[in-house]
Amino acid sequence: xxxxxxxxxxxxxxxxxxxxxxxxxxxxxxxxxxxxxxxxxxxxxxxxxxxxxxxxxxxxxxxxxxxxxxxxxxxxxxxxxxxxxxxxxxxxxxxxxxxxxxxxxxxxxxxxxxxxxxxxxxxxxxxxxxxxxxxxxxxxxxxxxxxxxxxxxxxxxxxxxxxxxxxxxxxxxxxxxxxxxxxxxxxxxxxxxxxxxxxxxxxxxxxxxxxxxxxxxxxxxxxxxxxxxxxxxxxxxxxxxxxxxxxxxxxxxxxxxxxxxxxxxxxxxxxxxxxxxxxxxxxxxxxxxxxxxxxxxxxxxxxxxxxxxxxxxxxxxxxxxxxxxxxx
Numbered sequence: 001x002x003x004x005x006x007x008x009x010x011x012x013x014x015x016x017x018x019x020x021x022x023x024x025x026x027x028x029x030x031x032x033x034x035x036x037x038x039x040x041x042x043x044x045x046x047x048x049x050x051x052x053x054x055x056x057x058x059x060x061x062x063x064x065x066x067x068x069x070x071x072x073x074x075x076x077x078x079x080x081x082x083x084x085x086x087x088x089x090x091x092x093x094x095x096x097x098x099x100x101x102x103x104x105x106x107x108x109x110x111x112x113x114x115x116x117x118x119x120x121x122x123x124x125x126x127x128x129x130x131x132x133x134x135x136x137x138x139x140x141x142x143x144x145x146x147x148x149x150x151x152x153x154x155x156x157x158x159x160x161x162x163x164x165x166x167x168x169x170x171x172x173x174x175x176x177x178x179x180x181x182x183x184x185x186x187x188x189x190x191x192x193x194x195x196x197x198x199x200x201x202x203x204x205x206x207x208x209x210x211x212x213x214x215x216x217x218x219x220x221x222x223x224x225x226x227x228x229x230x231x232x233x234x235x236x237x238x239x240x241x242x243x244x245x246x247x248x249x250x251x252x253x254x255x256x257x258x259x260x261x262x263x264x265x266x267x268x269x270x271x272x273x274x275x276x277x278x279x280x281x282x283x284x285x286x287x288x289x290x291x292x293x294x295x296x297x298x299x300x301x302x303x304x305x306x307x308x309x310x311x312x313x314x315x316x317x318x319x320x321x322x323x324x325x326x327x328x
Contacts (some may be wrong), residue, residue: 005090007114008039010193011072011105012095017244018187020054021266025155025290026141027061031159033149038066040089044071044101052289056245059271060160082107082261093144114148116140123147131179135285155290159270161249169249174238177211179235180319181257183264183275185220191261193278193307194225197315199230202317206233213237213254215247215264256322259313265289273320276315280307295322 041050041062051056051065071083088109094102102117120126126149134140142153184198202212212234237250245266251271258276259265269289280299295318296313299309
């Protein structure tokens, strides 16, 4: 675009918590690219956590959230008055690829419309012919921004965490120790490195004079007693029902973290903490978190497919390497 847009509309279908966490680097890159623009996030087909549990996290990144707008769902919307009561935006970014929805969205008054639908044929700007489509959803979203902005996306706009949340994180993880975060859970057991490996890894941190900090999700509370008994020096700072925002605030206190392919991994990445990300049956090309200091360990690199193929020593050495690169 020749001139920076003053008003930007981003269209999504809906956002659950996992979606919102994965899309956060896009929002940070959007704000970094256009620091003065008024950004409207439009969830056309459902709710968005940016209007709910993750709203505090996107303060300063999003100026206006519209959810459950019922836009881009039925073909006869093409015959109705223009969406959003005729509002106009300098830049509209359509993050989905359903052609009918894109045709409906193009009726929103705009200066520039960006969409990858129909192989970019409905977009005002498009990538060079033959440019491969990124595998990861977040990389596809960043590609849309790069087409609009004409520069590489930089997902580094700061998060504005509530000072009260940061103070609570400091109370739970006070200054002094070197904290190593461990997130042993995931949405499916097939994505979990064995719990006994995480426990052994935590013990190594204790012996090295570090404090392991264990992040357990709602579905992993039954691991708590086993972890406390096996690793007396470990901290488990998350209460039942703790918000993702508190998890991210706690992660800012860490020196390094280890996580599976999971929502917790994306929360830790949002804090910018150096991370070792463990993958087996799922693809890091599609699902790896976006964070500046990321080490990916794949089961396939060690001759297997399952998470158990990743050796304990490899993860321990990756922690040490990260700490040597980024001393606390």
